[in-house]
Amino acid sequence: MNALGNLDVRRLTPHRPGAWPFAMTVSAPDFAALIRSVAQHADQEAFATLFRHFAPRVKTMLMRGGAPAVSAEELAQETLLAVWRKAAQFDPEKAGASTWIFTIARNLRIDVLRRERHPDTLLPDPSGEPAQPLQADHVLAAGERDERVRAAMAMLSPEQAAVVRAAFFLDKAHGEIERHLGIPLGTVKSRLRLALSKLRAALEDFA
Amino acid sequence: MQHHPTEATLVAYAGGALPEAMGLVVATHLFGCPACRHVKAMAEAVGGSFLNDFPPTAMDDDALALVLARTERPVAPAVPIPRSPGLPPPLDVCTFGPWRRIGLGLRWRPLVTGGSILAGLLEGMPGKVLPAHSHTGMEMTCVIVGSFTDHDGRYRAGDLVEVEGTHQHRPTIDGDGPCLCFIATEGVRFRGLLGFAQRWIID
Numbered sequence: 001m002n003a004l005g006n007l008d009v010r011r012l013t014p015h016r017p018g019a020w021p022f023a024m025t026v027s028a029p030d031f032a033a034l035i036r037s038v039a040q041h042a043d044q045e046a047f048a049t050l051f052r053h054f055a056p057r058v059k060t061m062l063m064r065g066g067a068p069a070v071s072a073e074e075l076a077q078e079t080l081l082a083v084w085r086k087a088a089q090f091d092p093e094k095a096g097a098s099t100w101i102f103t104i105a106r107n108l109r110i111d112v113l114r115r116e117r118h119p120d121t122l123l124p125d126p127s128g129e130p131a132q133p134l135q136a137d138h139v140l141a142a143g144e145r146d147e148r149v150r151a152a153m154a155m156l157s158p159e160q161a162a163v164v165r166a167a168f169f170l171d172k173a174h175g176e177i178e179r180h181l182g183i184p185l186g187t188v189k190s191r192l193r194l195a196l197s198k199l200r201a202a203l204e205d206f207a
Numbered sequence: 208m209q210h211h212p213t214e215a216t217l218v219a220y221a222g223g224a225l226p227e228a229m230g231l232v233v234a235t236h237l238f239g240c241p242a243c244r245h246v247k248a249m250a251e252a253v254g255g256s257f258l259n260d261f262p263p264t265a266m267d268d269d270a271l272a273l274v275l276a277r278t279e280r281p282v283a284p285a286v287p288i289p290r291s292p293g294l295p296p297p298l299d300v301c302t303f304g305p306w307r308r309i310g311l312g313l314r315w316r317p318l319v320t321g322g323s324i325l326a327g328l329l330e331g332m333p334g335k336v337l338p339a340h341s342h343t344g345m346e347m348t349c350v351i352v353g354s355f356t357d358h359d360g361r362y363r364a365g366d367l368v369e370v371e372g373t374h375q376h377r378p379t380i381d382g383d384g385p386c387l388c389f390i391a392t393e394g395v396r397f398r399g400l401l402g403f404a405q406r407w408i409i410d
Binding site for chain 2: 042047048051052054055056057058059060061063064069073077080081084085094095096097098099100101102105106109110114142145146149150164167168169170171177188192193196199200203
């Protein structure tokens with residue numbers, strides 16, 4: 001088990017890598033501006049656009065992570081509700097829109113799993129991650145960082161991309177990554193290091 | 208700060224794939240480590256790109272209307288209650304049990320949690336040497352105050368130590384004052400530093 005339930009990581013693969021450059025030529029709505037509009041004007045129309053794009057994708061992510069359709073639906077709704085409520089906290093300097101929404105969905109999922117497993121727990125809300133000191137350690141247009149990370153991901157070899165996905169979603173503590181990929185831990189580590197160094201290189205002037 | 212989580216650990220943390228108490232150890236380290244926060248932010252951007260590229264699954268017909276209706280209801284913002292002032296975030300909002308002496312110069316304060324994770328604060332007096340022990344599961348430690356040494360190096364406040372596999376070590380508290388650590392270990396059978404503590408607690 002891992003934080004996303006019984007996960008089949010192969011099914012987590014998004015579109016074919018070849019689809020990326022094509023997808024990038026389609027002009028996407030400016031999600032960050034829409035979130036700002038929700039924060040400033042309680043803009044229901046902007047929210048509807050965000051909802052239509054993200055809720056069905058959050059649902060897919062959760063279902064591929066092993067959640068039944070009903071709970072995935074519920075959690076996708078909760079995620080978008082949190083987007084509305086937390087819109088004022090969205091800081092485009094810190095995270096792009098899809099990254100921010102990803103972290104909300106992730107935290108809600110962790111929270112649900114926690115309540116299911118041990119309701120008496122007194123651990124803090126994971127979304128209440130400590131406020132980081134607001135030093136400008138990496139001030140960058142996060143939207144652009146997201147775009148570069150996305151482009152760099154598309155450039156990874158299939159083996160490297162697989163190892164990133166596995167490290168991202170599978171339970172490290174129980175050796176699921178090695179089992180799933182069928183390669184020893186040392187190889188997992190070296191491939192991951194290589195993949196991350198490529199991502200880092202794409203962000204070099206940002207760091 | 209010299210000892211950091213592995214990249215695999217930071218990526219798993221960003222993906223929500225770390226057991227939660229281990230996530231707390233990582234979060235404790237992240238609070239004081241801009242370099243690891245940078246890697247975490249990058250990994251979260253990978254998550255954002257995964258999310259963006261998933262094909263959509265149709266939501267219920269009334270989903271948007273339901274959520275919009277719920278936005279009308281005001282909610283009181285959740286303010287974290289400082290339950291353990293004096294500890295660094297995020298541990299300051301965690302609840303710990305009472306301190307228990309677990310031997311000469313060593314005490315243990317469990318995190319109130321459930322499941323198969325054992326986690327808590329371990330404090331040792333200067334000069335205390337823990338018996339040599341080995342690990343079979345994964346164990347993570349973040350030093351909060353003071354320092355200790357094992358054959359791999361010296362660990363000071365903010366450092367994160369990650370051990371797994373057949374790692375064997377013999378930590379020694381080496382500073383002038385006590386060393387306080389937050390530790391999480393996974394598995395039904397407790398080993399490692401905590402296994403040592405566990406034996407004392409059970410005995």
